[in-house]
Amino acid sequence: MCGIIGYIGERPAQSILLSGLKRLEYRGYDSAGMATFLPQKNTISVRKLPGKVRGLEELLKKKPLVGCLGVSHTRWATHGAPNQVNAHPHLDCKGEIAVVHNGIIENYTKLKAELIKEGHKFSSQTDTEVIVHLIEKFLKSANLEEAVRKAVSQLEGSFAIGVISQKEPDKLVGARKDSPLIVGLGKNENFLASDVPAILEHTKDIIFLDENEVVVLTKNGFKVSDLDGKEIAKKPNRINWDITQAQKQGYRHFMLKEINEQPKAIENVLSARIEKQAQKIIFEEQKIPEEQLRSVKNIAIVACGTAYHAGMVGKYILESTCAIPVSVDVSSEFRYRDLLIDKNTLVIAISQSGETADTLASVRQAKKYGSPVLSICNVLGSTLTRESDGVIYTHAGPEIGVASTKAYTAQLVTLYLFAFYLARLKNFGPGKIDRYLQELQGIPKKQEEILRTQDSIARLSRRHSHFGSFLFLGRNINYPSALEGALKLKEISYIPAEGYAAGEMKHGPIALIDEYRAVVCIAPESKVYEKMISNIQEIHSRQGKIIALATQGDQKIKELTQEVICIPGVDEFFSPLLVALPLQLLAYHIAVKRGCDVDQPRNLAKSVTVE
Numbered sequence: 001m002c003g004i005i006g007y008i009g010e011r012p013a014q015s016i017l018l019s020g021l022k023r024l025e026y027r028g029y030d031s032a033g034m035a036t037f038l039p040q041k042n043t044i045s046v047r048k049l050p051g052k053v054r055g056l057e058e059l060l061k062k063k064p065l066v067g068c069l070g071v072s073h074t075r076w077a078t079h080g081a082p083n084q085v086n087a088h089p090h091l092d093c094k095g096e097i098a099v100v101h102n103g104i105i106e107n108y109t110k111l112k113a114e115l116i117k118e119g120h121k122f123s124s125q126t127d128t129e130v131i132v133h134l135i136e137k138f139l140k141s142a143n144l145e146e147a148v149r150k151a152v153s154q155l156e157g158s159f160a161i162g163v164i165s166q167k168e169p170d171k172l173v174g175a176r177k178d179s180p181l182i183v184g185l186g187k188n189e190n191f192l193a194s195d196v197p198a199i200l201e202h203t204k205d206i207i208f209l210d211e212n213e214v215v216v217l218t219k220n221g222f223k224v225s226d227l228d229g230k231e232i233a234k235k236p237n238r239i240n241w242d243i244t245q246a247q248k249q250g251y252r253h254f255m256l257k258e259i260n261e262q263p264k265a266i267e268n269v270l271s272a273r274i275e276k277q278a279q280k281i282i283f284e285e286q287k288i289p290e291e292q293l294r295s296v297k298n299i300a301i302v303a304c305g306t307a308y309h310a311g312m313v314g315k316y317i318l319e320s321t322c323a324i325p326v327s328v329d330v331s332s333e334f335r336y337r338d339l340l341i342d343k344n345t346l347v348i349a350i351s352q353s354g355e356t357a358d359t360l361a362s363v364r365q366a367k368k369y370g371s372p373v374l375s376i377c378n379v380l381g382s383t384l385t386r387e388s389d390g391v392i393y394t395h396a397g398p399e400i401g402v403a404s405t406k407a408y409t410a411q412l413v414t415l416y417l418f419a420f421y422l423a424r425l426k427n428f429g430p431g432k433i434d435r436y437l438q439e440l441q442g443i444p445k446k447q448e449e450i451l452r453t454q455d456s457i458a459r460l461s462r463r464h465s466h467f468g469s470f471l472f473l474g475r476n477i478n479y480p481s482a483l484e485g486a487l488k489l490k491e492i493s494y495i496p497a498e499g500y501a502a503g504e505m506k507h508g509p510i511a512l513i514d515e516y517r518a519v520v521c522i523a524p525e526s527k528v529y530e531k532m533i534s535n536i537q538e539i540h541s542r543q544g545k546i547i548a549l550a551t552q553g554d555q556k557i558k559e560l561t562q563e564v565i566c567i568p569g570v571d572e573f574f575s576p577l578l579v580a581l582p583l584q585l586l587a588y589h590i591a592v593k594r595g596c597d598v599d600q601p602r603n604l605a606k607s608v609t610v611e
Helices: 013-027 053-062 108-117 129-139 144-153 254-260 262-273 290-294 305-322 357-368 383-387 406-425 430-440 443-451 454-463 476-493 502-507 529-540 572-593
Strands: 003-008 031-038 043-050 069-075 097-105 157-165 172-177 182-185 190-193 205-208 213-218 221-226 298-303 326-330 345-351 373-377 390-393 469-474 497-501 517-523 545-551 564-567
Touching (some): 003 013, 003 097, 003 157, 013 053, 013 069, 031 053, 069 097, 097 129, 129 144, 129 157, 144 213, 182 221, 254 572, 262 406, 262 443, 262 572, 290 406, 298 305, 298 357, 305 326, 305 430, 305 476, 345 357, 357 373, 373 383, 373 406, 390 406, 406 572, 430 572, 443 572, 454 564, 476 517, 476 572, 497 502, 564 572
Parallel strands (some): 298 326, 298 345, 345 373, 373 390, 469 517, 517 545, 545 564
Antiparallel strands (some): 031 069, 157 172, 172 213, 182 190, 213 221
């Protein structure tokens, strides 16, 4: 989950690499480092230290790096504690080669032992250091490109690497397997990075490297080849994101900005996907034939974290509209199960980044059974989209905050649209689908209504920031909302929180109710509203501290608690799209009140690219 950026060109590398690291810091912030080639001294110089990128920035003010070739890294620690020695870049024995790495080398212990026997000296506890020593070993009898190719051929596990050498200072070499790596093309300069935002201010022409590919960059060109040295033709993709989308634009945190962007993000999805005159749903990237979709007998959804909760809502949506059985699995479990899927099972993989390791492994496993794979993803050209049979992009724009907000609701909207699309293919309830489409298009305005009340949500949140634990309860289609609300609070405030189906309360969780625990009850108008009211009464009678999410004008709720967050009236089928916003704001303002770093919560990274 580490972040990599490399540069070769005519401009000073330090400022380019540093600004790129800042935009990649959501991928890890245990330590940061940079290496550049100094042409005057014909040496590689390194600056690195534990902590966030701002610490590296201060170090570089005192000890700047010069040169127009360099690599840099922000780390999420796996092997070895987050300290200066284990920070990247790593150097070979003579300090002539620098390597940055994202991934996990599973056979590093064996490789390290062999290299030590051959006389190599190791200074860190990381798995990464074996890579630079392998390159050093092969560079004795090969050029840099060939040495990198030979080195990575010996690696087991996942890697995306950037390499520079003082012996070939006109080259920047990269390679990848199971970890993302992209190339950015500029005029008299080129870039290597883990993710698009790192280089978006410099270029929008991006090449997405595929599995087991090696790239050699010079300032004037690039060459991509496989591990056997066979050259591969690659064409750049034009990215339509604007750099301002990856900036805070006056908001205190990226998370708050992205919460407030949700109405616009959903509007973008709807306008791109619905042809208003005919109310036709358009999925231009969805390449699975309609006849194949009509013959689907069941659906399996795989995802991780927040995307998994979106998938759980998707189960309710798809079963309700398409009358088709749907299972939902956490990707890390799905990939190791004895699967009962076949060519008649549609596998839907959901991932914001398209680089989630467990979801990619699940997709590869599903394809062995002959199942068609449809991915719902936010990132153009990501590994997941390239390995899927069909793709639906969520068009949410870059999401920088580690805790997912606008990507979640964009995933939900996409699931609604796909369900309606599939229902029409199967000729289920055409009148109902037309009505649903009309109501869905009104959701952004209802979300804007909620955002206009965020000051009152902030005050309520601050009043409850001292509670030591939270319980989130929901029923039916808002049971996943309860899980997502609890996850948001845990992620950014570090308060223990649990989400439950409210009907399960008497099967254990009711034992937790006391005056020290806040209980968030999701109770908009619905067919299970009276059941939720009964749950709330049970909590009230046990002196539980209740925060209720209810429909505007609900007086019954106010008899049980004064702490009510109101949402506009909506068909309960679409209520998760409204409920998500106050739950996100509740978590955000509690975390801010507690002094937490909401954009970069401890121990977390945005994209989990290792198992």
